[in-house]
Amino acid sequence: MHTYKLYVPGKWLIFIILGLQTCVFAAMAVWGLVAPERGGPPVLLTPFFILFPALLWYQALSVPHTIVLDLDNNVSFISVLRTKRFNLSEVKSIRPRGNHFGFFVVDFGHGKQRFLGQFTGFHDFLARLKAVNVNAVLLGC
Secondary structure, X not given: OEEEEEOOOOHHHHHHHHHHHHHHHXXXXXXXXXXXXXXXXXXXHHHHHHHHHHHHHHHHHHOOOEEEEOOXXXXXXXXXXXXXXXXXXXXXXXXXXXXXOOEEEEEOOOOEXXXXXXXXXXXXXXXXXXXXXXXXEEOOO
């Protein structure tokens, strides 16, 4: 079994920033509900003040922090919210994700997984992938 861990220096800073941002958006939502007539934001913006931070938290907690490759070539991308499992032979491609600098997408046929391309030993993972699946397309890796 091989384990690859995400290496992001200062990763806790992201959670501090998200926490502060969530507090500001929650305060704006409460202010809009309690005092819209005294200069508060319109009540119609309240769902935005709640859903926007929730979406950001969902995205941050869905980014895998560990990749586990077992002896049967089954790979697991593990994040705080979920784990996606598939076999290396199912991988169609790994490529950069559009305009998200540093993020990649692995397409494994019946789904896709977005991940940050900063795993320790990731070159070893890619070599094992190509050994099992020579048809996998690797772009920007």
